[in-house]
Every structure is written in structure tokens, then in C-alpha cells.
Amino acid sequence: MDDEWQAERDWPLLATGLAGRLRRDCMAQWLGFVRHPFVRGIADGTLPPEAFRNFLIQDYLYLIQYARACALAVYKADTVAGMRHAAGLMSGILDTELAMHVGYCRTWGIEEAALEQAEESLELLAYSRFILDRAQAGDLLDLLVTMAPCLIGYAEVGARLHASPLTRREGNPYWSWIALYGGEEYTQLVEDGIRQLDALATRYGAQARYPTLLRAFATAVRLETAFWGTGRSA
Amino acid sequence: MDDEWQAERDWPLLATGLAGRLRRDCMAQWLGFVRHPFVRGIADGTLPPEAFRNFLIQDYLYLIQYARACALAVYKADTVAGMRHAAGLMSGILDTELAMHVGYCRTWGIEEAALEQAEESLELLAYSRFILDRAQAGDLLDLLVTMAPCLIGYAEVGARLHASPLTRREGNPYWSWIALYGGEEYTQLVEDGIRQLDALATRYGAQARYPTLLRAFATAVRLETAFWGTGRSA
Amino acid sequence: MDDEWQAERDWPLLATGLAGRLRRDCMAQWLGFVRHPFVRGIADGTLPPEAFRNFLIQDYLYLIQYARACALAVYKADTVAGMRHAAGLMSGILDTELAMHVGYCRTWGIEEAALEQAEESLELLAYSRFILDRAQAGDLLDLLVTMAPCLIGYAEVGARLHASPLTRREGNPYWSWIALYGGEEYTQLVEDGIRQLDALATRYGAQARYPTLLRAFATAVRLETAFWGTGRSA
Amino acid sequence: MDDEWQAERDWPLLATGLAGRLRRDCMAQWLGFVRHPFVRGIADGTLPPEAFRNFLIQDYLYLIQYARACALAVYKADTVAGMRHAAGLMSGILDTELAMHVGYCRTWGIEEAALEQAEESLELLAYSRFILDRAQAGDLLDLLVTMAPCLIGYAEVGARLHASPLTRREGNPYWSWIALYGGEEYTQLVEDGIRQLDALATRYGAQARYPTLLRAFATAVRLETAFWGTGRSA
Numbered sequence: 034m035d036d037e038w039q040a041e042r043d044w045p046l047l048a049t050g051l052a053g054r055l056r057r058d059c060m061a062q063w064l065g066f067v068r069h070p071f072v073r074g075i076a077d078g079t080l081p082p083e084a085f086r087n088f089l090i091q092d093y094l095y096l097i098q099y100a101r102a103c104a105l106a107v108y109k110a111d112t113v114a115g116m117r118h119a120a121g122l123m124s125g126i127l128d129t130e131l132a133m134h135v136g137y138c139r140t141w142g143i144e145e146a147a148l149e150q151a152e153e154s155l156e157l158l159a160y161s162r163f164i165l166d167r168a169q170a171g172d173l174l175d176l177l178v179t180m181a182p183c184l185i186g187y188a189e190v191g192a193r194l195h196a197s198p199l200t201r202r203e204g205n206p207y208w209s210w211i212a213l214y215g216g217e218e219y220t221q222l223v224e225d226g227i228r229q230l231d232a233l234a235t236r237y238g239a240q241a242r243y244p245t246l247l248r249a250f251a252t253a254v255r256l257e258t259a260f261w262g263t264g265r266s267a
Numbered sequence: 268m269d270d271e272w273q274a275e276r277d278w279p280l281l282a283t284g285l286a287g288r289l290r291r292d293c294m295a296q297w298l299g300f301v302r303h304p305f306v307r308g309i310a311d312g313t314l315p316p317e318a319f320r321n322f323l324i325q326d327y328l329y330l331i332q333y334a335r336a337c338a339l340a341v342y343k344a345d346t347v348a349g350m351r352h353a354a355g356l357m358s359g360i361l362d363t364e365l366a367m368h369v370g371y372c373r374t375w376g377i378e379e380a381a382l383e384q385a386e387e388s389l390e391l392l393a394y395s396r397f398i399l400d401r402a403q404a405g406d407l408l409d410l411l412v413t414m415a416p417c418l419i420g421y422a423e424v425g426a427r428l429h430a431s432p433l434t435r436r437e438g439n440p441y442w443s444w445i446a447l448y449g450g451e452e453y454t455q456l457v458e459d460g461i462r463q464l465d466a467l468a469t470r471y472g473a474q475a476r477y478p479t480l481l482r483a484f485a486t487a488v489r490l491e492t493a494f495w496g497t498g499r500s501a
Numbered sequence: 502m503d504d505e506w507q508a509e510r511d512w513p514l515l516a517t518g519l520a521g522r523l524r525r526d527c528m529a530q531w532l533g534f535v536r537h538p539f540v541r542g543i544a545d546g547t548l549p550p551e552a553f554r555n556f557l558i559q560d561y562l563y564l565i566q567y568a569r570a571c572a573l574a575v576y577k578a579d580t581v582a583g584m585r586h587a588a589g590l591m592s593g594i595l596d597t598e599l600a601m602h603v604g605y606c607r608t609w610g611i612e613e614a615a616l617e618q619a620e621e622s623l624e625l626l627a628y629s630r631f632i633l634d635r636a637q638a639g640d641l642l643d644l645l646v647t648m649a650p651c652l653i654g655y656a657e658v659g660a661r662l663h664a665s666p667l668t669r670r671e672g673n674p675y676w677s678w679i680a681l682y683g684g685e686e687y688t689q690l691v692e693d694g695i696r697q698l699d700a701l702a703t704r705y706g707a708q709a710r711y712p713t714l715l716r717a718f719a720t721a722v723r724l725e726t727a728f729w730g731t732g733r734s735a
Numbered sequence: 736m737d738d739e740w741q742a743e744r745d746w747p748l749l750a751t752g753l754a755g756r757l758r759r760d761c762m763a764q765w766l767g768f769v770r771h772p773f774v775r776g777i778a779d780g781t782l783p784p785e786a787f788r789n790f791l792i793q794d795y796l797y798l799i800q801y802a803r804a805c806a807l808a809v810y811k812a813d814t815v816a817g818m819r820h821a822a823g824l825m826s827g828i829l830d831t832e833l834a835m836h837v838g839y840c841r842t843w844g845i846e847e848a849a850l851e852q853a854e855e856s857l858e859l860l861a862y863s864r865f866i867l868d869r870a871q872a873g874d875l876l877d878l879l880v881t882m883a884p885c886l887i888g889y890a891e892v893g894a895r896l897h898a899s900p901l902t903r904r905e906g907n908p909y910w911s912w913i914a915l916y917g918g919e920e921y922t923q924l925v926e927d928g929i930r931q932l933d934a935l936a937t938r939y940g941a942q943a944r945y946p947t948l949l950r951a952f953a954t955a956v957r958l959e960t961a962f963w964g965t966g967r968s969a
Contacts, residue, residue, distance in 0.1 A: 097581060104575035104584075107591065109872050111947065113565060113599065116572075120588075120595050123575065127588050131581065153486070155393050155493055162396030169403045170811050172874040236947075238940020245813065245938075252387070259389055331815060338818075341806035341825065343638050345713065347799060347833065350806075354822075354829050357809065361822050365815065404577050406640040470713075472706015479579065479704075621954070623961055627857050630864030637871050720855070727857055 044189065046224055050231035051239050052181055055250040062254045066182070067190050071261035076194050078205035084262075085207065086141055091157045091263040093134050093148045098161035099183070100126040105168040106176055115173070118229055125222070137209075156263040160256035167249055174237035177230045178246045182253040188223035191215035278423065280458055284465035285473050286415055289484040296488045300416070301424050305495035310428050312439035318496075319441065320375055324385045325497040327368050332395035333417070334360040339402040340410055349407070352463055359456070371443075390497040394490035401483055408471035411464045412480045416487040422457035425449035512657065514692055518699035519707050520649055523718040530722045534650070535658050539729035544662050546673035552730075553675065554609055558619045559731040561602050566629035567651070568594040573636040574644055583641070586697055593690075605677075624731040628724035635717055642705035645698050646714045650721040656691035659683035746891065748926055752933035753941050754883055757952040764956045768884070769892050773963035778896050780907035786964075787909065788843055793859045793965045795836050795850045800863035801885070802828040807870040808878055817875070820931055827924070839911075858965040862958035869951055876939035879932045880948045884955040890925035893917035 047053035056063055071088075074080030103126065106119035135145050153161075168176040191214025194200045202208055213219060233239075239246060281287035290297055305322070308314030337360065340353035369379050387395075402410040425448025428434045436442055447453060467473075473480060515521035524531055539556070542548030571594065574587035603613050621629075636644040659682025662668045670676055681687060701707075707714060749755035758765055773790070776782030805828065808821035837847050855863075870878040893916025896902045904910055915921060935941075941948060 097584075100584060101576045104572045104588075107572035108569045108576070111872075113595070116565075116568060117595050120572075120592060124588060124592055127581070127585050155389060155490070158397050158486075158490065159389050159393035162400045163392050165400045165403075166396045169399075169871070170813075170874070172872070172877060175874060235943060238943035241937060241940035241943065252392075256389070256392065331818075334818060335810045338806045338809035338822075342803045342810070345638075347829070350799075350802060351829050354806075354826060358822060358826055361815070361819050403637070404579075404640070406638070406643060409640060469709060472709035475703060475706035475709065623857060623861050623958070626865050626954075626958065627861035630868045631860050633871075634864045634867045637867075720860075724857070724860065 044192070046227050047185070050227065051178075051234040051246075052185060052227045052230050054243075055178065055181065055247055056185065058247055059251040059254055062251055062258070066186055066254050066258040066261075067193070069258060069261045072190055072194070075207040075210065076197070076200045078201045078207060080207065082141070082206070086143060087154075088261070088263060089134075089138050089141060089143060090148060090151045091154050091260070093131070093138065094151060094153050095157055095161055095260070096126055096131055096134060098157075098165065099180070100131075102161075102164050102168050102176065102180055105165070106173060106180075109168070109173040109176060111173070115233075118225075122226070140209075154263045156256070156259045160253070160260050163252065163256055171249075172237065174233055174239060174242070174246070175249065177233065179249050179253050181226075181230060182250060182257045184223050184226045186254075186257055187214045188220055192220060278426070280461050281419070284461065285412075285468040285480075286419060286461045286464050288477075289412065289415065289481055290419065292481055293485040293488055296485055296492070300420055300488050300492040300495075301427070303492060303495045306424055306428070309441040309444065310431070310434045312435045312441060314441065316375070316440070320377060321388075322495070322497060323368075323372050323375060323377060324382060325388050325391045325494070327365070327372065327382045328385060328387050329391055329395055329494070330360055330365055330368060332391075332399065333414070336395075336398050336402050336410065336414055339399070340407060340414075343402070343407040343410060345407070349467075352459075356460070388497045390490070390493045394487070394494050397486065397490055405483075406471065408467055408473060408476070408480070409483065411460075411467065413483050413487050415460075415464060416484060416491045418457050418460045420488075420491055421448045422454055426454060512660070514695050515653070518695065519646075519702040519714075520653060520695045520698050522711075523646065523649065523715055524653065526715055527719040527722055530719055530726070534654055534722050534726040534729075535661070537726060537729045540658055540662070543675040543678065544665070544668045546669045546675060548675065550609070550674070554611060555622075556729070556731060557602075557606050557609060557611060558616060559622050559625045559728070561599070561606065561616045562619060562621050563625055563629055563728070564594055564599055564602060566625075566633065567648070570629075570632050570636050570644065570648055573633070574641060574648075577636070577641040577644060579641070583701075586693075590694070608677075622731045624724070624727045628721070628728050631720065631724055640705065642701055642707060642710070642714070643717065645701065647717050647721050649694075649698060650718060650725045652691050652694045654722075654725060655682045656688055660688060746894070748929050749887070752929065753880075753936035753948075754887060754929045754932050756945075757880065757883065757949055758887065760949055761953040761956055764953055764960070768888055768956050768960040768963075769895070771960060771963045774892055774896070777909040777912065778899070778902045780903045780909060782909065784843070784908065788845060789856075790963070790965060791836075791840050791843060791845060792850060792853045793856050793962070795833070795840065796853060796855050797859055797863055797962070798828055798833055798836060800859075800867065801882070802833075804863075804866050804870050804878065804882055807867070808875060808882075811870070811875040811878060813875070817935075820927075824928070842911075856965045858958070858961045862955070862962050865954065865958055873951075874939065876935055876941060876944070876948070877951065879928075879935065881951050881955050883928075883932060884952060884959045886925055886928045888956075888959055889916045890922055894922060 047056060071080060071084070074084075100123050103119050103123035107116050107123065110116040110119055135148065138148060139145075164176075164179050167179040191211060193215075194211045195215025200211065205211075281290060305314060305318070308318075334357050337353050337357035341350050341357065344350040344353055369382065372382060373379075398410075398413050401413040425445060427449075428445045429449025434445065439445075515524060539548060539552070542552075568591050571587050571591035575584050575591065578584040578587055603616065606616060607613075632644075632647050635647040659679060661683075662679045663683025668679065673679075749758060773782060773786070776786075802825050805821050805825035809818050809825065812818040812821055837850065840850060841847075866878075866881050869881040893913060895917075896913045897917025902913065907913075
């Protein structure tokens with residue numbers, strides 16, 4: 034079993050570079066995030082639907098805040114290429130992902146009106162506003178580092194569950210979610226993001242700033258982990 | 268009993284003005300905040316010391332974030348007088364309150380090093396970063412409205428417990444906390460803040476913006492309420 | 502002659518609403534902006550090409566800063582629809598306008614490398630950073646009001662010159678510039694922006710905040726006017 | 736003569752550290768700033784009083800914006816000590832320097848009302864808003880580097896003129912200005928600021944970020960230089 038769960042060590046892109054180093058240096062917390070009971074419940078289909086519905090609602094609200102963080106990345110980028118990269122992520126959310134999310138939620142019986150009227154949970158507020166505060170208080174590197182756990186984590190979870198023989202495919206109501214985050218398209222998007230961050234790292238002095246960056250990354254992982262359980266307090 | 272607990276309706280300063288209106292218009296949540304079990308436990312001395320210690324540690328970390336919000340109020344003020352008012356609040360925290368808090372914590376067996384090494388709780392992150400995001404995304408009025416529940420709430424709790432015959436004085440380990448927030452000096456500070464907010468309200472179009480302001484105020488009350496229990500997740 | 506120059510009073514969209522009121526209430530400065538010698542030189546083709554080239558270079562750099570201001574509008578919007586509107590403006594610049602501008606500059610003998618290496622002029626720094634500071638210090642209304650003179654002014658200048666019998670068409674090297682800003686597509690974009698601002702005005706309390714808004718608008722008009730002459734200090 | 740003007744190379748604090756390196760690496764522009772005709776006119780008393788009065792008025796308005804930048808430094812600092820340092824600078828301006836400046840202006844026949852009603856010049860807008868935008872877009876190091884030319888420059892000009900045998904003392908209406916900026920107290924303040932910046936540099940990766948930092952520093956020097964002549968456009 035353990036061998037299977039260690040598949041995440043094999044993502045070559047994370048063997049080098051800043052993103053990989055940050056992830057390795059808080060590996061205990063990281064595993065608590067990507068191997069969370071919520072994730073196992075998705076893998077074998079035993080997660081209570083109500084917990085997933087609450088998660089989906091908060092995830093919709095989270096996407097909106099993530100788009101705001103991308104907007105700050107556009108504002109903070111110091112090259113036109115950097116502005117375009119962040120603008121692409123932002124438009125991806127506003128023009129495509131939000132509508133897809135609404136459609137997906139409908140398959141779970143959640144109407145758009147319910148998404149719009151939902152109250153932000155404590156976990157969502159903590160996580161999203163922590164990112165936005167790092168975004169405003171720091172520079173582009175601080176921002177991208179704090180956004181990285183979300184970016185990397187979902188792709189890692191998706192890829193691992195998608196590839197694992199232990200994941201239940203037939204009759205698993207969560208298989209479409211796994212297929213989305215484990216799919217080619219999402220993986221591509223995330224690998225672009227990781228490369229972008231690694232490329233930025235040198236120019237922004239990541240080496241010397243590493244302790245501060247790691248602290249922010251670790252807090253984001255902690256908040257991302259709490260977010261799986263966002264259903265409880267909703 | 269009910270009569271006693273309604274003392275908060277008698278604060279004349281809150282009979283008129285924006286701050287009073289906001290408080291009245293989410294009275295159910297407001298009472299959940301100022302009459303929280305944590306507050307009752309302080310009033311009669313039955314609150315477990317461990318819960319109070321956790322609260323004190325997070326409250327120290329909160330003060331630092333509150334000072335950052337005051338700094339944004341200086342940045343956002345559009346008159347020198349407004350800058351000075353916010354700067355006064357900020358210096359009060361950095362020059363006086365933090366040191367007092369450190370001293371007070373020591374009487375509860377919490378060393379300064381423990382304060383500095385403590386991890387920010389989920390409740391603290393949610394509350395403080397929500398304020399800071401409102402501060403950056405909105406204007407000075409948005410900021411002061413979001414900071415208001417903390418300002419008003421502690422003075423109201425302090426004043427009520429301080430005046431109430433039901434509050435235990437002798438042998439109540441929390442009496443000094445009550446005396447601080449129910450004292451003349453703190454009340455003065457808060458009344459200044461309320462007047463400042465009310466004066467700003469007209470010039471910043473609070474009437475027309477009321478629904479948005481109320482929503483932010485209500486969220487802050489919700490997060491302030493959750494903050495009493497910050498000990499649990501620490 | 503005077504009759505002709507008063508054509509700008511006939512834009513029906515500006516007869517009502519916040520944008521129109523702001524423009525009317527600083528009409529003397531406004532006319533100094535839209536009837537600037539630079540504009541007359543464009544109309545009759547007598548503007549020295551060197552002044553126009555310097556203007557084009559700075560205008561390219563200005564577009565980048567304007568995109569940053571749009572990014573802040575996405576961050577500051579409090580509805581998804583508002584985020585999408587601002588994101589649309591931003592993407593318009595990053596995905597289309599910048600490339601068009603580069604192409605247009607090439608027809609004037611300005612290579613892309615020259616655009617990228619150009620130093621920001623005093624006028625550009627003053628104008629763009631004033632907008633960005635209003636954007637961060639205030640709320641979405643403050644931001645959109647400060648951006649409005651640029652939005653409205655270029656469309657007004659373009660429309661007026663495009664329609665005027667006094668404008669030289671044949672052999673006027675600036676006719677393509679006039680055709681762009683006086684064209685259907687740009688006018689549509691601007692009218693959308695004006696409607697967006699007017700719709701926002703009520704909800705954000707523009708009436709009560711009018712003196713502050715007018716002050717910022719007037720400063721932006723002053724800086725926009727100085728920007729015509731940006732060539733001199735480049 | 737040249738020997739005398741090279742006294743600025745002797746400030747030992749600037750022989751090492753980030754601030755000194757930045758200053759050395761744009762020495763041509765730096766000398767254009769600290770040896771500006773305005774400075775020579777102050778040294779020998781030949782500067783037209785009207786130019787000085789315009790400068791004083793804009794300098795008052797500049798102080799207010801500088802205090803706003805200090806407020807952002809409090810918000811951006813990641814230690815309580817760092818917050819206190821920036822808060823000290825900010826309070827120094829709001830509680831002391833502004834009032835001193837008002838008093839000094841009165842000796843030049845400028846009433847407080849004139850200061851408050853004065854319009855911000857193009858040079859002031861460009862310089863102060865450039866600083867504030869760097870402050871918001873970047874992190875604390877970006878902010879402090881952009882503020883450094885003002886901090887260092889005035890002390891350097893003051894110290895040099897104060898010490899130079901060529902400076903006219905008797906009957907020079909500008910001697911009190913020289914005495915202020917060349918005095919012990921101001922020098923102390925500035926040396927603290929330089930040490931603060933140098934201490935921060937390592938932790939924030941200044942080495943790797945040097946090209947970006949130098950670009951911002953050089954732009955600030957350029958804008959500071961233009962600010963001497965702010966009288967012309969007022």
C-alpha cells in the first residue's frame with residue numbers, strides 16, 4: 034500500500050526547482066493534505082455526498098477569490114509576459130471554470146442560486162484571505178508561492194487517484210472529479226504554473242528568502258488541508 | 268436575568284449613527300457574540316484557564332494584525348486629521364498594548380517566547396485576513412466598518428460585565444480582564460472610534476452603500492464570535 | 502468655428518449620469534484637454550511627427566499601466582459580473598491593443614525594441630501612478646472615476662475629429678489614429694464603460710461622495726492634458 | 736572645486752551595504768540630483784525666493800505622501816520590530832515634521848491655509864505616486880529601496896553644504912534649511928534608515944534582485960531631481 038501512496042514522489046517536475054523544494058520541506062504536512070481522509074473517501078467512493086456538496090459550494094466561492102489573487106498577480110507582474118500569464122489563469126477561471134463548476138454542481142443537485150447565496154465558510158475565509166493578504170503585502174514571488182499548494186495539490190491528488198489501481202472507477206460518483214483533476218489538460222496547466230514559479234525564483238531571490246517563503250507555503254498547506262473539511266462548519 | 272443582559276441597549280452613543288445601526292441590524296448575531304458562553308464563563312469565573320490562555324495567545328497575534336489594518340487606515344485616509352487618528356490607534360497598539368499584553372500573559376504563565384512562536388489559528392487567520400482584504404479592496408469606510416465589531420464589542424462586553432451585579436468580582440481570575448475592557452480609558456478610546464466612524468459615514472455615502480457595509484459588518488461579527496473559541500483549534 | 506467645437510456637448514450618453522456630471526463640472530479643464538493644441542495638430546495634420554512619435558511610445562507604456570489598473574478593478578469588484586467586465590477590458594489590452602499598438606508604431610518607424618526600452622516620462626509616471634494609487638487607496642468607484650477621463654476623452658476627441666468637416670482627411674498622417682478612436686468599435690467600448698460607471702454610481706454612494714470624486718476626476722483630466730505634451734520631456 | 740564637491744564619497748556608512756551600492760551604481764544621475772543648480776543656489780543664497788517657496792509648498796504635500804508610504808511599510812513589515820521602525824518614521828512626520836514644516840513655511844510668508852489648498856504639482860504626483868505604487872506592487876524591500884534616495888539625498892546635501900567652506904552662512908536665507916538637514920538629529924535618523932535597509936537586504940534577497948532594485952532606485956533619483964524644479968510647473 035505504502036508504495037502506491039508514494040507515487041507523488043515521482044513527478045519529475047517536482048524533483049528540482051522551488052516548488053518541489055517547498056513541497057519536500059514540509060512533506061509531513063503535505064502528505065496530511067494529499068492523503069487526507071476526504072481524498073481517500075473520494076478514491077473509494079465512500080465520502081458522504083453531503084460533505085462533497087458542501088465542499089463543491091465552498092470550492093465555487095474559492096474560485097472567485099482565486100481569480101482575485103490572479104488579478105493581483107497581473108498587477109504585480111513586472112513584465113508584459115508575466116502579466117499575460119496571470120491574466121490567462123484569471124480568464125480561465127472567469128470565462129470557463131466558473132461555468133463548468135456551475136454545470137458540475139447541477140449534476141449534484143446544487144442550483145446556481147444556491148452557489149451565489151452560500152455563506153463563505155471559516156475555512157474558505159481563512160485560506161483565501163490569507164492568500165490575498167500575502168499577495169498585497171508581498172511581491173509576485175510571495176503571491177505565487179502562497180498559491181502553489183492549491184495549484185500543485187489538486188493536480189497531484191488527481192494524477193495519483195487517476196493512476197492508482199486502488200481507485201474505484203465503476204460506480205464511483207467522484208470519478209468524474211478525479212478525471213478532471215487527473216486529466217491531461219489540468220496537468221498541463223499546473224506544469225506551466227510550476228515552471229513559471231521556478232523561472233521566477235532566481236530573479237526574485239528565492240534562495241535568500243527561503244525561510245519566509247517556506248513559512249507561507251506551509252501555512253497555505255495547513256489551510257488547504259482544513260479546506261477539505263469545510264463542509265463541517267458550513 | 269433578561270433585563271440585566273439587555274444593558275447593551277442602553278449605550279446612548281449607539282442609539283444613533285452608523286455603528287449603532289449596523290449593530291441593531293444584525294442584533295441576533297450580535298447577541299450571539301457578546302453573550303457567548305465564553306463571555307459568561309468570564310463573568311462567573313468558570314471558563315477553563317486553558318481556553319483563556321489559548322485565547323490570550325491568539326489575541327496577541329490578532330493585535331499585530333489589527334495594527335496592520337490601522338496602518339492601512341493611515342494610508343487610506345484622505346485628510347491629515349484622519350491619518351493622525353488612525354496613526355494614534357496604531358501607535359497605541361505597537362507602543363503600549365502589545366507590551367501590556369505581554370505583561371498580562373506572563374501573569375497567566377505565558378512567556379513572551381511562546382507568544383512569538385505560536386501558530387496563528389484558523390479563526391485568527393479568517394478574521395484578521397478578512398479585515399485586511401476588506402481594507403485593501405475597499406476604501407476607508409469599508410475598513411472602519413469591518414473593524415468596528417471588535418472595537419465596539421469588547422467595550423460593550425467589558426462595560427456590561429463590569430456593571431453587572433451578577434458578575435463575580437472576588438476570586439474571579441478574569442476580573443482584571445473585565446476591569447480593563449470595562450474601564451474608563453478603553454471606553455473613551457472606543458467612543459472616539461465610534462464618533463470617528465459616524466462622522467465619516469455621511470461623507471463616504473454610507474446610506475447608499477448600507478447593504479454592502481452591513482454584509483461586511485455581519486461577517487466580521489460572525490468571525491469575532493468564532494474567535495472566542497479559537498482555543499479549540501489552536 | 503465655435504459651433505463646430507461644441508459638438509462634444511451632444512453626446513447623449515453624457516447628458517445624464519455620473520460620468521457626464523463630472524465632465525460638465527470641470528468643463529474648463531475638460532476643454533483644455535479635448536481641444537489641446539496637440540489635438541488641433543492632429544486634426545489638421547500639422548503636428549510635428551516627432552511629437553507624435555514620442556506620444557506613441559509613452560502611450561504604449563501607458564497601456565501597460567492601464568492594464569494594471571484594470572487588474573485592480575477585477576480584484577476590487579464585488580460581483581462576478583463586475584469582475585468579468587474589468588477582466589474584459591484588461592484582456593482587451595493585453596491580448597489585442599498592445600499588439601495593435603506595436604503594429605501601428607511600426608508604421609511610424611518605431612520598432613518594438615524601442616518601445617520596450619523607452620523610459621517612462623514624467624507625465625506618464627504622474628498620470629498612471631496617480632490612477633493606481635487612487636485604485637489601491639479607494640474602492641471600485643474611486644478607481645473607475647479616475648480612469649474615466651482617459652476612457653471618455655479619447656472617444657470624444659476621436660468622434661469629434663472624425664465627424665468634423667474641418668478635419669483634414671486626405672494626406673493627413675494622423676487620419677488613421679482619428680479613424681481608430683472615432684470608430685464604431687471604440688465608441689461602443691467606451692459607451693459600455695460609461696454605462697458601467699453610471700450603474701455603479703448609485704450603489705456606491707456617488708451622490709454623497711461627489712466632492713471627492715470630482716477632485717480626483719479633475720486631477721486626472723489635468724494629468725491627461727499634460728500627457729499630450731509628454732514628448733517634450735521624454 | 737571638484738575636490739570639495741566629492742565630499743559625498745566620504746560617508747563611511749555608504750562605503751558598504753545595499754544603499755551605498757545603489758547610489759554608486761547610478762552615480763551620474765546621483766550627482767545630477769545632489770549637485771543640482773537648485774542645491775548650488777541654496778549653498779550660495781542665490782536661489783530665487785519664489786522657487787524656494789514653491790518647493791516648500793510641494794515639499795509639505797510630499798511629506799504627507801511619504802507618511803502614507805511609511806504606513807505601507809508598517810503593513811508590509813514581517814516582524815513587530817520592523818513595524819515599529821516604520822511606525823516611528825510615520826509618527827515622526829505626522830506628529831512633528833508636518834508642524835515644524837508649517838512653522839518654517841510661515842517664516843517664508845506661506846500660511847497654513849495656502850499649504851492645504853495648494854495643488855499637487857506634476858513632479859510631486861510623479862514622484863510620490865511612483866513610490867506608493869512600488870510600495871503596493873512589491874514587498875518591503877522594494878518599498879524601502881524606492882524611498883531611499885529621498886532619505887539619503889537630503890542628508891547628503893545637508894551634510895555637504897553644512898561642512899563646506901564654500902557655503903555662505905551669513906545672510907544666506909537658506910542657512911536654516913541647510914542646518915536642519917545637515918544637523919546631528921536628521922543625520923542620525925537617516926543613518927538608522929540606511930542600517931535598517933542594509934540589514935533587510937540579505938534576508939530579502941537583494942543580491943539576486945539587484946537589477947530590479949537598481950532600476951527603481953534610479954527612477955526615484957530621476958524623479959527626486961525633477962522635484963527640485965517643482966516650482967516651475969506649480
